[in-house]
Every structure is written in C-alpha cells, then in structure tokens.
Amino acid sequence: SASTASGPKPRVIVLTDIENEPDDAMSLVRFLVYSNQWDTEGLVATTSVHQPDRTAAWRIREIVTAYGRVRDNLELHERGFPREADLQRVVAEGRPELGLNAVGIGKDSTGSELIIAAASRADPRPLWVCVWGGPNVLAQALWKIRATRPPAELARLVSRLRVYAISDQDDSGPWLRREFPGLFYIASPGLHAGGA
Numbered sequence: 001s002a003s004t005a006s007g008p009k010p011r012v013i014v015l016t017d018i019e020n021e022p023d024d025a026m027s028l029v030r031f032l033v034y035s036n037q038w039d040t041e042g043l044v045a046t047t048s049v050h051q052p053d054r055t056a057a058w059r060i061r062e063i064v065t066a067y068g069r070v071r072d073n074l075e076l077h078e079r080g081f082p083r084e085a086d087l088q089r090v091v092a093e094g095r096p097e098l099g100l101n102a103v104g105i106g107k108d109s110t111g112s113e114l115i116i117a118a119a120s121r122a123d124p125r126p127l128w129v130c131v132w133g134g135p136n137v138l139a140q141a142l143w144k145i146r147a148t149r150p151p152a153e154l155a156r157l158v159s160r161l162r163v164y165a166i167s168d169q170d171d172s173g174p175w176l177r178r179e180f181p182g183l184f185y186i187a188s189p190g191l192h193a194g195g196a
Helices: 022-033 057-077 084-088 110-120 136-148 151-160 172-179
Strands: 011-016 039-045 091-093 127-131 161-165 184-187
Touching: 011 022, 011 110, 022 057, 039 057, 039 110, 057 084, 057 091, 091 110, 110 127, 110 136, 110 151, 136 151, 136 172, 151 161, 172 184
Parallel strands: 011 039, 011 127, 039 091, 127 161, 161 184
Antiparallel strands: none
16 A cells, blocks of 8 residues: 555554553554554553553453454455454553552563563664553663663663653653653653643
8 A cells, every 4th residue: 555655664562551441442443443554563551540550451452352353354455454363462561550660670561571572673663652551661671671781772772762652641751751861752741730
C-alpha cells in the first residue's frame, strides 16, 4: 500500500493500564486495525494512578485473540497485518505496584525485560514507546540498564527511544525525565494534582 511503501515501519511498544476503564481496550482495538502500519514489539499491561495495584495482560491477550479471528479479512483490504501468534508473543506486564514502587532492585518484570530486549536489538530505527497508562516498566528498564551497563551504552539506548505519554499517570514519568534528560519524552499534559 502507499501508506507503508514510503519507508520502514516504526517500531512500537504500547504500555497500557487497560481495564482501568474502557478507553484503552478501545484504543487497542483501533491500534490492531492499523497494525500493518508499524512493527509491534510489545503490548505491556501496566498500573497507573487510576489502577494502582493490578495489571490486566489477560485483557490484551483476549483482544489479540479476537483480532486473530478477523486478521484474514483485514488482509483482503491491505497487506502486512501481523499474525495473532506473533502479537501474543509480545504481550507482557509490569509489576502490580504503582509508579516508583515498581522501580529498583528486584523489581524486574516481563514488561521491563521486553523493553530492554527491544532497545538492545540491532535495529537502526527508533523505538517508540506509547504510554497509555503509567510508564514504570520503562523506568525499571532504564534503571536496570543504568545499573548494569556502561554509561556509553545507556546513552546509546536512551537515544534510540521516543516516548509519548498520555499525561503523567504516576510519579515515574517525571522521574524518567529528571533522571534521563537526554530521553525524547513528550507528556501531554504533564503531572498535576489530580494525578494525570
């Protein structure tokens, strides 16, 4: 299609506090309907100030399963939709803890490890991290990289990330911007007293 022929597909990881309310489930359906436009490298269930002590990777898997039932029909209209099995392999989750409570020694999760692996992959394209909930799995990933790798490698990996957060939905967003000033990070809008 003309829309995908103009250049390489963007690499994308979604962090979502899905099941806090219906908005992220609806957003994920829309995301999958256009999933031939990017390379989905992660679908990560997170917490947020609106859902502080649980994640819902089960809901991501449920929506991806439904996508699998219509994928062949989507392919009739435009090519390049990922297979359900490939999307299921990149579903992960963060810890069921709010914000910076999930960052530090012993706080790794399948979500933070997925981000580290994706950022470390030998791929020249930037890695877009779309934050629909709290970004503490990204905070844990960068915390661990900083703790375990040389400063030059940390700087290289940070320079590859492009973060777009729908508000600051926990305290780890401001922490990320303070601790990693070279990180490309858009928060729309920033933290306020209501927690978003």
